[in-house]
Amino acid sequence: MKPEILLIGGATPRMMERLNSKFVVHPLSEITDFDTWVSSHGEKIEAVATNGHDGVKPHIMDALPNVKAISCYGVGYDAIDTKVAVERGIVVTHTPGVLNADVANLAILLMLATSRCLVRDDQWVRSGNWAKNGNAPLTRSIENKKVGILGLGRIGGEIARKLEVFGCDICYHTRTKKEVSYTYCEDLVEMATAVDYLIAITPGGPSTNKLINRTVIDALGPEGTLINVARGSVVDEKEMVQALQEGRLGWAGLDVFADEPNAPEELFNMENVVLTPHTASATIETRQAMGDLTVDNLISFFESGTVKTPVPECAGIAKTD
Numbered sequence: 001m002k003p004e005i006l007l008i009g010g011a012t013p014r015m016m017e018r019l020n021s022k023f024v025v026h027p028l029s030e031i032t033d034f035d036t037w038v039s040s041h042g043e044k045i046e047a048v049a050t051n052g053h054d055g056v057k058p059h060i061m062d063a064l065p066n067v068k069a070i071s072c073y074g075v076g077y078d079a080i081d082t083k084v085a086v087e088r089g090i091v092v093t094h095t096p097g098v099l100n101a102d103v104a105n106l107a108i109l110l111m112l113a114t115s116r117c118l119v120r121d122d123q124w125v126r127s128g129n130w131a132k133n134g135n136a137p138l139t140r141s142i143e144n145k146k147v148g149i150l151g152l153g154r155i156g157g158e159i160a161r162k163l164e165v166f167g168c169d170i171c172y173h174t175r176t177k178k179e180v181s182y183t184y185c186e187d188l189v190e191m192a193t194a195v196d197y198l199i200a201i202t203p204g205g206p207s208t209n210k211l212i213n214r215t216v217i218d219a220l221g222p223e224g225t226l227i228n229v230a231r232g233s234v235v236d237e238k239e240m241v242q243a244l245q246e247g248r249l250g251w252a253g254l255d256v257f258a259d260e261p262n263a264p265e266e267l268f269n270m271e272n273v274v275l276t277p278h279t280a281s282a283t284i285e286t287r288q289a290m291g292d293l294t295v296d297n298l299i300s301f302f303e304s305g306t307v308k309t310p311v312p313e314c315a316g317i318a319k320t321d
Ligand code: A2R
Pocket: 075, 076, 077, 096, 097, 103, 150, 151, 152, 153, 154, 155, 156, 173, 174, 175, 176, 177, 201, 202, 203, 204, 207, 208, 229, 230, 231
């Protein structure tokens, strides 16, 4: 008998094919009346496949008493209450590592796009402005600039390594100093004061909520650029918008927002801002690797009781192969 699972959010055709071959899949998107469905199926569900954005809402978690595993398509899992999961003995997995390169690439793309005014200059050509009004105004180089990375884990480390090619002077802020050659800054405000670019790449959740507040934003200042590829919650979005409007913050390259899929409308007409719709890992190649790992974790859990990539909070209850 195939185990029954709840699928929250979308899945690629390749994921669906593999999931369907091993499980009876109940897509949440096809359930019209959740309460009625739960009364007949809730107890049969043994695992959940979800993603970093949707996570597992508390009422869904409560309604599924026999869930043993939650597999998250994404490295960030702040939308899943791991405390409750550990208390219930539920193993939570995510997809670390396989997305490092593409998330780092988008962070650098946003740095380049804000500095070289990519969106403005694309428009300069398309609108006929070039022929009518001549060359576009000069832009700024990222070569040899000072970059502060907030969060120097798997992805932050990859961003730092890639930025070495641009001759950037790299420092970082984390709660614990790392064994790396980059300069450690114990104080985030001091780091923001010292750098040209501040890149956020920490997890979301309460411990990083609004770490980039008004004081940090003002320290980065009118010549500074904020790049956020972490979570919208890491930045005080209202303060950031106000600082950009008032010229207290120079530029912003943003892939993540506090209330996705909504982004603050005030940003839409700002020339000093480049926006992407949470697509840092959204390449065909990386999403395939993330999808494979998401499904591998579930299959492995049911076939051998082990998982490949448990979240750190579940290290004590997860068996790895
Ligand atoms: O603080 P540490 O020493 O645990 O370093 C981690 C840092 N970090 C923080 N830094 C400052 N204040 C905090 N409250 C704080 N909490 C965590 O973030 C570590 O250097 C980094 C996270 O690295 P990893 O766990 O390797 O995560 P990865 O794979 O780089 O992904 C980061 C995030 C995901 O959670 C998604 O939200 C996003 O990137 O895609």
